[in-house]
Amino acid sequence: MQRKAQFRFDTISQELFLLLLMENAPYQKLLTKGHISLGFILTFVFFVLMSYLLRPFTFSPDPFIAQLQACFTAIPITAVFWFSYHMFMIVLVDQRKQKSAAK
Secondary structure, eight states, X not given: OOOOOOOOTTSSOHHHHHHXXXXXXXXXXXXXXXXXXXXXXXXXXXXXXXXXXXXXXXXXXXXXXHHHHHHHHHHHHHHHHHHHHHHHXXXXXXXXXXXXXXX
16 A cells, blocks of 8 residues: 655745645736726715715714715725725636636
8 A cells, every 4th residue: 555645734835835836827907997997987876875875874963064974984885895896807807718718
């Protein structure tokens, strides 16, 4: 019976371990100007929507201050939307590219 050599992760260097796990992928520009433009438009619409929806949850009775607070609250929520849109589009475009390359 032949005994398999055991691979130990704690005996190799971190650089060698990363080289074994990851292949070197060439740089690819996946998103076009159309994707980025659509992202800006959707992000702006989402910001306006969140600014409107968050207005009743502010602490100020003054409408201007309430709107200002809602706008400041909508900024990080919109940033999360922007990041998630771009991550989704990158995954979708890469998946479509790999699917078409496999055919």
